[in-house]
Amino acid sequence: MSKTMSLFNIDYNIKGLDESRLIELYKNMLKPRMIEEKMLILLRQGKISKWFSGIGQEAISVGVTMAMDKNEYMLPMHRNLGVFTTREIPLHRLFAQWQGKASGFTKGRDRSFHFGTQEYKIVGMISHLGPQLGVADGIALASKLKSKNEVTAVFTGEGGTSEGDFHEALNVASVWGLPVMFCVENNGYGLSTPTNEQYNCKDIADRAIGYGMESHIIDGNNIIEVYTRVNEIAESIRETPRPVLLEFKTFRMRGHEEASGTKYVPQDLMDSWAKKDPVVNFQSFLKEKGLLTDTEEVSIKENILKEINDNLDIAYNEEAIIPNKTNELNDVYQSFVYEEFNFNYEAKEIRLIDAISDGLKQSMQQHNDLVIMGQDIAEYGGVFKITDGFVEAFGKDRVRNTPICESAIVETAMGLSIAGVKSVVEMQFADFVTSGFNPVVNYLAKSHYRWNQNADVVLRMPCGGGVAAGPFHSQTNEAWFTKTPGLKVVYPAFPFDAKGLLATAINDPNPVLFFEHKGLYRSIRQEVPADYYTLPFGKASILKEGEDVTIIAYGAAVHWALETLEQNPTINADVLDLRTLQPLDTDAIYASVKKTGRAIILHEDSLFGGIASDISALIMEQCFEYLDAPVKRVASMETPIPFINQLEEQYLAKGRFETDLKDLLAY
Known part of the structure; x- marks a missing residue:
């Protein structure tokens, strides 16, 4: 028989799957379970800072990952440890990530599963759950544009489907026919909020109808159903690119994160889902089928435990990160060497x-x-x-x-x-x-x-x-x-x-x-x-030169300043057009202010919190001894910008600049 009822009421249809693949599915589920059990001990010992448990949901992560090609991108969530382990990321790197060590994936800058790795084609989530759904659209769009016949798989929970990003991402994927599998792990609760307070349709899969999208409901605790159905769907998407919404019915057996606990969950609900444990059930099934002996089970667990402990030792023995300001600042942006493209004079x-x-x-x-x-x-x-x-x-x-x-x-x-x-x-x-x-x-x-x-x-x-x-x-x-x-x-x-x-x-x-x-x-x-040409960032343009005052502006305010000087030809000013605000040409600003001894900053934005405030502070810090007057800021009114002309003219800084400039020169 290919269809057998196991000890705890999960129905496995293994038709077409050989013994080695069945054992691989089991091992791949067992490994994240054993890692989690170890992490929960370390959490209690204070050796890691936080843990989001996926115990009871391993079949989804493992089944989907094994159905994907290794060159296809996956965008997992908190509870998808099985994605990372099935993609065979070295455990010591995962452990280093959770301990904030340098050999992790974020160099101690972010925690838990908030990371990605191009090497393993994994893109980690951020705490604002929804954005990764749209990111999956972009990866899938690139695949479609390059005719790669690849699938992108992105995960979210049932709580995340309440975010606007979910609906936007599904709509874009549908309109553009993008090869994305939107994998919703419906595990009963968004932190403590049950599904009946999250959405009012029978199934999340029903939402696909509104986007003209195919959907499927899958038993998320049945590793065979997850793997075989996702494998079939992924193959179909590769042949005919389109988005598909997959709703995996499962349950979260532990708290949203360990500190929150599960007191809000009725005990009978916990007990009923405990009987559908994906690892325990599949293990029992393999034994019933004669595919796994007690001795083999012990050996598999011993090997995984040794791998865990050996890799923990590597992570523990790694030196703690030593803060380095240069490294931190240099990594905010990718290095970019400006290449100048010159133009002819046509x-x-x-x-x-x-x-x-x-x-x-x-x-x-x-x-x-x-x-x-x-x-x-x-x-x-x-x-x-x-x-x-x-x-x-x-x-x-x-x-x-x-x-x-x-x-x-x-x-x-x-x-x-x-x-x-x-x-x-x-x-x-x-x-x-x-x-x-x-x-x-x-x-x-x-x-x-x-x-x-x-x-x-x-x-x-x-x-x-x-x-x-x-x-x-x-x-x-x-x-x-x-x-x-x-x-x-x-x-x-x-x-x-x-x-x-x-x-x-x-x-x-x-x-x-x-x-x-x-x-x-x-x-x-x-x-x-007429030619293609480039200009460097961080270089202000000096439009006029003078000795009386430095005028700093950008955008339309530059033209307001120039018009004011045309109407006041006796004012000799340096006029700096910043052109880029980040990066900012502080060298040009300081050089001019040190020459003139006066500075006025003009921008169209409202005053408080505008960039003029920061430029003013920089000048005060770096050029104080050169100043003959306080730094002056001129900006628009502290109101939203109005519609009718006479109110808009009153709002804009343009009408006040000349008076403020003359006041500064008279100081």
Whole structure:
């Protein structure tokens, strides 16, 4: 018989599976179980800091992993130790990770399973559970674009399906036909919240209907059912790329993490699921079938225990990390050696918007797999027409209209980077980045520091006032990002700078937010080389030189400053256009202030918390003895930006700059 009832009511259909594969499934489940049992002892002894137990859920991790090819990416969660062990990561590296040792995967910078490894094609989760679902979309998109016929498997719990990222990621995957298996481990509780307080449909698999997506419900405690069904589904996806939602019915036998316990779980529920223990049941089944003897069982356990103890010794004997400020700072960004592309002097006068469009188009030619994504950017050409004609030039695969889901698209860009593909994402308006704020500041910004994975992503950010667009289409929100280590922030004021800096941003393997002032798009013209060229980050442009005062600005504020000086020809000022805010050209700032003895910083953002505050503090710290007057900041009002012209003019700093400048000179 191929179908046999084991001792504890799990039905195993082993048709088509040979003895060696059955024993391999058992060993692969037993190993994470034994590691967990050891970790729980070490947790009580204070030798590790935290533990998220997957006891009772091993069949899912092991079955899915064994159904995947080793070159296919997997994105696991807290309770998926079996993914890591089945991919044969050396145990001493896992133990070092949990002990915060250097040979772990995050060099002591993050804990537990918050890491990834390209070597084993594993991408770890972050505490904000949802983003990895969109990241899986990006990896799968890269596979589809490269015709690799690969599947990406991403895990989440039933609690994580309540997050908006889940719905965005499924929608994108469905619309784009991406080869992703969304694996939901429905284990009964999101921390202490039961499923009837998490969702109101019968099964999570039902949600696939709304996305036009195939779904399956699988017994997550039945290792044979998990392995055979996922193997069949994965093979089908490789042949016909598409997303599939898999709901694994299982149960969490221990607390969300060990400190939380399980007192909120009814005892009869615990008892009923204990009878469906995936390891104990399968072990009994193998013995009943004569495939595993008591002696063999003891030998397998002894070998695993020896492997655990030997690797624990390696991890214990590794020296503790010695803090090194240089190492920490150097790992925030991937190293980038700027390559200068020069231009000839054939130039034409174009607008800022044309320069950005040209720069983007030439970068698409420079990088033949560069993908751009955004709302309405394909046939429509974007709301500002920057990508007009791009579909005809580069095709729909590389110029991708997106659903209105900023979070999932930023995450998709991160997934593309993991798979080695550059991308540019257009936020239709910079204001809309709030809908994707979490993956920008917690995923893109922190990945290289955490596990040496860069985020090769440029976010284009049309921003700024002066166009009567009101509170949700006019913000200059660069300060949200200049304070986030791991991000680079570019904010050009002229067409020449915009084109060259955009090329550099795309070449840079780190995440770059590229701010484009809407009010300058069609109002500023300049001679711009027709060639592809680059400009370096961290180099301010000195637009005027004088002895009276240093004016520091960027974006539209640069033009406000220049207009003020034109109206006051007796004021001799250094005018610094910062061009990039992160990195910041502090050398140019200090040199100018030391020369003039006065500094005024002008920006369009509101005052408190704006970058002018940090620049002012830097000047006070580094140039205090050179100053003849206090550093002055000029910024917009402490209100949201209003719509009607007369209120917007009152809001903007432009109308106050001349008075404040003259007050500073008279000090």
